[in-house]
Every structure is written in structure tokens, then in C-alpha cells.
């Protein structure tokens with residue numbers, strides 16, 4: 001046991017307690033396995049019986065039998081979920097303990113805290129408390145002394161007389177420490193110094209107090225979380241989902257929760273966290289998918305990555321102006337007001353007739369007025385529906401015939417009373433105003449720029465009733481700074497549910513189309529806004545270095561040290577590749593597992609990928625089409641690396657030409673803050689001004705340059 005400050009006698013007791021807990025868990029696992037096996041056999045028998053006797057059964061018997069089988073299957077599924085939880089607990093039954101004496105009780109109770117609840121099957125005593133249970137908040141929120149926790153039936157007050165933290169792996173006690181303070185710094189530092197596994201991990205054992213406040217916030221319908229790079233925003237959002245699923249288990253299931261992630265690689269990267277916490281993985285969506293769902297049959301469009309690549313490579317002023325205009329809150333209000341007034345201003349009631357029967361302009365105006373709450377195209381459908389019904393009645397009453405051509409004829413006439421054929425036509429009409437004409441530049445009749453994608457979808461939603469995602473009751477929006485007000489307007493229309501919206505205004509990577517925190521707050525004025533300032537991911541040296549690129553006075557790094565970042569000057573491109581190969585070699589010899597080579601653009605990443613692969617390096621290139629995160633060495637762009645992390649990071653092409661403007665600065669900042677333990681930057685030609693005076697220089701190569 002490497003780290004222990006618990007006295008020998010207590011240590012012995014702890015070992016005995018662990019052995020006892022593991023024994024009870026193993027017994028329960030055995031019992032559950034036996035019961036699952038026997039239930040599975042029963043189901044097989046039930047099915048066989050049903051199969052043999054199916055013909056002789058009447059309807060009620062069949063229904064009864066089916067119900068019986070369904071019930072057995074459900075109970076096996078339930079037992080199987082419990083079995084998985086016990087299996088998870090067997091490796092590491094608990095990570096914390098709180099000794100708490102409630103004011104109205106004589107002696108202290110001992111509460112062990114783990115990833116799930118576990119009760120003694122015979123006595124029903126709770127042996128392990130789920131980290132989300134009310135009593136467990138004592139562990140996260142208090143030091144020793146007076147403390148309280150809230151339960152659904154009231155507040156329990158008392159005193160914490162002791163707190164311990166454990167590291168148990170494969171059922172073995174690695175260490176136990178007495179931690180009067182909130183989640184001891186030693187344990188946190190140990191956790192942070194570990195090597196990055198391939199995917200994001202749960203952090204239940206070391207959740208910090210400020211993070212716990214976000215996770216356990218159950219009152220905010222919409223919660224906006226602004227947090228510095230590496231402050232645990234994404235981890236916290238996923239733990240919050242797990243908490244809400246536990247707290248509202250009777251009304252909320254994983255099917256009702258969705259995460260809007262920036263790309264599929266990120267989605268894959270975070271996919272382990274909820275299953276590790278014993279919850280089902282939740283569904284994911286991204287804006288690209290929303291775009292294709294809406295526009296698939298209507299119009300082709302530039303993709304988001306094409307827009308980003310275009311703007312990073314060569315920022316054309318006119319394109320930039322269009323993107324910028326459509327990314328303002330003012331644009332949403334303008335478009336919204338314009339859409340709203342179309343019904344009043346453009347609808348021209350007139351008489352319609354079919355088979356010598358007429359409906360007057362007044363009749364049409366009344367029918368249109370009647371449905372004023374509906375979006376305009378749904379409203380027109382309503383008028384058409386009523387008109388068809390009325391005329392059909394009259395025709396049939398007079399002994400005439402009514403066919404589908406008559407219905408279509410009436411519909412056509414009603415539609416003709418409104419000058420815009422569909423949402424796309426209406427959206428285009430918005431730009432007929434001379435002041436706006438230059439702001440819409442479709443390339444061809446059926447192809448729009450990415451900047452028009454969400455304004456058009458918004459127009460579609462505001463003009464025809466959509467089903468949306470009604471079953472979703474909670475939406476997590478990650479990288480909030482990357483979405484424009486019009487995208488938020490689309491989200492608001494599609495998801496009328498609780499939301500956790502998180503991001504960092506210092507990490508906006510979308511040229512001319514990012515949203516600031518005040519803008520997002522204006523869109524969700526009802527939201528609770530919380531902030532995380534402590535940064536956990538990187539060593540102090542890496543964090544200080546990144547601060548040089550983009551200063552954030554609010555950021556507080558966790559005290560953890562490592563080698564200073566190195567800026568390696570190279571004589572030319574071949575020399576740069578050679579230096580990168582040497583750094584990769586060095587990485588292979590180190591204890592680090594993951595290495596990210598983060599370029600400014602995907603094109604640069606692809607070119608370097610080719611060169612390194614030819615030199616025999618095994619590595620994965622992640623681009624906008626990638627769907628899965630990869631282990632080992634990854635090469636990608638800053639845009640795609642956002643949200644990911646690596647033990648070590650190499651940033652090639654850190655020269656003055658490559659990193660010049662504010663967008664580049666942001667890309668460089670994001671690339672640097674992906675590193676947990678080590679950071680290297682290479683450049684051929686003068687170094688970018690963003691790195692002047694930062695990091696340690698590589699003397700040999702600087703000599704080579706001279």
C-alpha cells in the first residue's frame with residue numbers, strides 16, 4: 001500500500017471490511033447468476049409449451065401466456081442489470097467513507113460510497129451507498145465538522161467525525177487515506193497524473209465541491225456551464241445526466257436524454273462514461289445530422305467542415321460578411337419578425353370555386369383567421385381542409401361526384417393565395433429586400449452555403465408544424481460557444497425540454513460564427529449560469545504556456561508539475577519531419593500511452609499523416625468523416641481535437657505564417673490545452689508571434705537555423 005496515513009490497526013480493520021464486502025458481493029453474484037440461469041430455462045420451457053399448444057389455445061390463453069413470458073423476460077433483464085452492477089462493484093466496491101452522526105442519533109453511522117448501491121440481501125442493510133444518493137453528498141461537500149444533507153423528505157443535520165478515501169483495484173486495497181479535507185489533493189493529483197486511457201473515464205471518486213454543485217443541481221430547467229479548458233465540463237455534464245437519471249428514475253430514462261456533440265469522434269470518445277456509471281448510453285445527435293434530416297430532399301448544402309476549411313484557408317470578405325451577419329442575435333429577430341408578418345402581409349384571401357360551387361373571400365379569410373396560432377403553411381393546410389370539406393358536402397348534396405382531382409384543385413387554389421410556394425421560397429424572398437440582397441449567394445438553384453442551412457431550417461420549423469424530438473426530456477449541448485443564435489433558435493423549437501449547455505468562450509473555433517456567453521444567456525434568460533475556473537487536465541507548466549497564447553485570469557490550475565513545453569525550431573520542412581519522428585520515438589520509450597499530433601487544419605494533418613506513415617509510423621488520422629476515436633498515436637486538426645485529450649501533444653507548423661490571426665490563435669490555444677503531461681511544438685521559419693517568450697527553446701535547432 002503506497003499511500004496510507006491510516007493507523008495500522010484501522011488499516012487491518014479496513015482490509016477485513018473489504019474482504020467481508022467482497023465476499024458478500026461474490027455470494028450475491030452467485031445467487032443472481034443462478035437465478036438468471038434458471039429463469040432463462042423457465043422462459044425456454046414457457047416458449048416451448050406455447051409453441052406446442054398454440055393451436056389449442058383460445059385468444060385469452062394466448063394473451064395470458066404471452067404476458068407471462070414478457071414478465072419473465074423483463075425480470076431476467078432486471079436481474080442481469082443487477083448482476084452487471086455487482087460485477088462492477090466486485091473490482092472496486094467503494095472509494096469513499098463518511099462517518100456521520102446525525103443530531104438526533106447517539107452514535108455515528110458509517111457510510112461507504114461506491115458507484116452503485118448494494119444492500120445485504122438478508123438484512124437489507126445498505127452496505128454501499130450510490131455516489132448519487134443523498135447521504136453521499138456529505139463526502140463531496142463537507143470537510144469534518146458540522147454538515148447536512150438534503151433528502152426528498154427534509155434535511156438531516158449532524159457532524160462528520162471522519163472521512164476516508166480508498167483506491168481499490170481488482171478487489172485489492174491499493175491505498176486508504178484519512179481525508180479531513182474535501183477530496184484530498186493527494187488522491188486528486190494521483191488520479192490526474194495517470195496516463196490517458198483511450199476514452200473518457202468517470203471521475204466519481206474525486207468530484208470536487210464546485211463540480212458537485214453542478215452535478216446535483218436539480219432545480220435548473222436550463223443550466224449554462226462556462227468552464228475553462230480542462231475544468232471537467234464534459235465529465236460533469238455526463239455525471240449530471242447520471243445523477244438526474246438516478247434522482248428521477250421513475251420518470252426519466254436514458255431514452256429521454258440526448259447529447260448534442262460537436263462531431264462523431266467526440267461522441268465515441270465520451271461513450272464509456274455513462275455505462276461505467278451503470279447507466280445506458282444515451283443517444284447522440286449533431287447539427288450535421290439535424291441539417292440532413294431537414295434538407296435531404298429539399299436542397300444541397302455546403303457542409304460545416306467545408307465552411308470552416310474555406311474560412312481558415314482564405315477568408316473572403318464577402319463570405320465572411322454573410323457568415324457574420326447570420327451569426328448575430330439581430331439576424332434571428334429580423335428573420336423571425338419577417339416570417340411572422342408574412343401571414344398578415346402576403347396572404348390575399350379570394351373567392352375559390354370547384355364544380356360551380358364557391359367559397360367567398362370572407363369565408364376564406366375567416367377560416368385563415370381561425371387558425372392564427374398555427375405556422376403559416378399548416379394554417380393554409382387547415383383552410384384547404386375546411387374548404388374541401390365544405391365544397392364536397394355541397395357537391396354531394398346536389399347529387400354530384402367528388403374525386404381526388406377536386407380535392408387537389410381546391411388545395412391548389414388555397415395555396416395560390418399565398419405567394420410563397422414553400423419554406424425555401426419564403427426564405428429566399430427574405431433577401432429580396434435591397435438592403436439584404438448581397439447577403440444570400442446560393443451556388444446554383446438547389447445549393448446553399450452553410451450559413452443559410454440553419455436559417456432555412458428555422459424558416460421550415462416556423463412555417464410548418466414539426467414533430468421535433470418530443471420524447472427528449474433533457475438535452476446536453478457541448479461546446480456551446482460554437483453554435484450561432486439561429487442554431488439555438490432551432491434547438492429551442494425542436495427541443496422543449498431541460499438542457500445542460502456547456503462550453504468555453506475561450507475555445508471558439510468557428511470563424512465568424514461563435515456565440516459569447518452573454519449572447520447564449522440572452523437566448524436562455526431563464527437559465528442558471530455557473531462557472532468552473534479550476535483546470536484539471538494539464539500540468540501547471542502546460543497551463544502557463546497556454547496562458548501565454550490566450551490569457552484567462554480566471555483560470556486556476558491544479559498544482560501538478562511536469563516538464564516545460566518545448567518549442568523546437570527546425571531548419572526546414574524535412575528537418576521538421578525528422579524532429580517529429582524523433583519525438584514520436586521518444587514517446588514510444590516513455591510511459592505515456594496516447595499522443596496527439598494536432599495541426600491547424602485537416603489538410604495539414606493529412607499531408608503530415610502521409611509523410612509519417614511513409615516513414616513507418618503507425619498512426620490514425622482523424623478527419624471530419626471519422627466516426628471513432630483511436631488509441632495510440634492520433635493526428636488531426638485543432639477543430640476536431642476539441643474536447644479530446646492526450647498524454648502528450650505535438651503541434652507542428654507553429655510558424656508565423658501558419659498562425660497569424662485571431663482564429664489561428666484560438667486553434668493554437670485549443671491544440672496546446674489538449675496535452676495532459678507533455679507538449680512539444682515544432683516550426684520551420686520564424687516562430688508564430690503567439691509563442692514569443694513562451695516555453696523552452698530547443699537550442700540545437702535554433703543553431704541549425706542560423
Ligand SMILES: Nc1ncnc2c1ncn2[C@@H]1O[C@H](COP(=O)(O)OP(=O)(O)OP(=O)(O)O)[C@@H](O)[C@H]1O
Pocket residue numbers: 188191192201203206207208211227228229230231232233234235236504507536537642643644645673
Ligand atoms: N474532479 C476530477 N477528478 C479527476 N479528474 C478530473 C476531475 N475533473 C476533471 N478531471 C479530468 O480533467 C480532464 C478534463 O475534463 P473534461 O474533458 O471533462 O474537461 P472540459 O472542461 O470539457 O475540457 P475542454 O473544454 O478543454 O475540452 C479529464 O481528464 C477529466 O477526467
